[in-house]
Amino acid sequence: MHPKAIEQLVIEQAEAVAKELGIEVVDVEFQPGPRGRVLRVFIDKPGGVSVEDCRAVSVPLSGALDRLDPIPGPYRLEVSSPGVERPLRKAEDFERFAGREVEVHTYGPVEGRRHFTGRLKGLAGDRVQLEMEDGSMVALPREGISRARLRVRWQGAVER
Known part of the structure; x- marks a missing residue:
């Protein structure tokens, strides 16, 4: 199997x-x-x-x-437990965790990139809405997401 x-x-x-x-x-x-x-x-x-x-x-x-x-x-x-940086897989996950910071990887490039970090704004149809740090918005097709997870910034941690 x-x-x-x-x-x-x-x-x-x-x-x-x-x-x-x-x-x-x-x-x-x-x-x-x-x-x-x-x-x-x-x-x-x-x-x-x-x-x-x-x-x-x-x-x-x-x-x-x-x-x-x-x-x-x-x-x-x-x-x-999935831990604090839990994966997001279901449509409900992208709605429930709206407002939280997430890290998303796509199978192929979207707007020339495959890795996105931003504030999750929820779903619009089949697209995951992210607000990037510069304030711009990006809409990622849910079926094109290879991996998505909550992102936690630890106080005092060095940014990767």
Whole structure:
């Protein structure tokens, strides 16, 4: 099974488990790691997630994946918080986090660039609206976004 198909199946299974607990599935990654393949499921809820929330999703999700057996060979399942610089994937994410600073990468150039940092203004149709630091606006096609995440500026941190 292709890694993207595995991720989609895991999202469906994880969402079925998490929904009952009032928890959101933020993202799923299936990647090779230094000690074998890793299936990461990132979850969140208002106020953040606890270790108990991670366990409450991990145990039934592990059982469901064992029954379906979509992943040949060994892998490690990790369920955790997405962290403060959480990824934005769903249309709802781009609306809910409007007003926050984000970092966005696109598959191809938009206005001659592939990397954007600015204040998220939400969605207009299928376009993600960003206000850049110079005050200009840019509209990025959502399907052209390869990666988007909240950006946190740590006080005293050196800008990259």
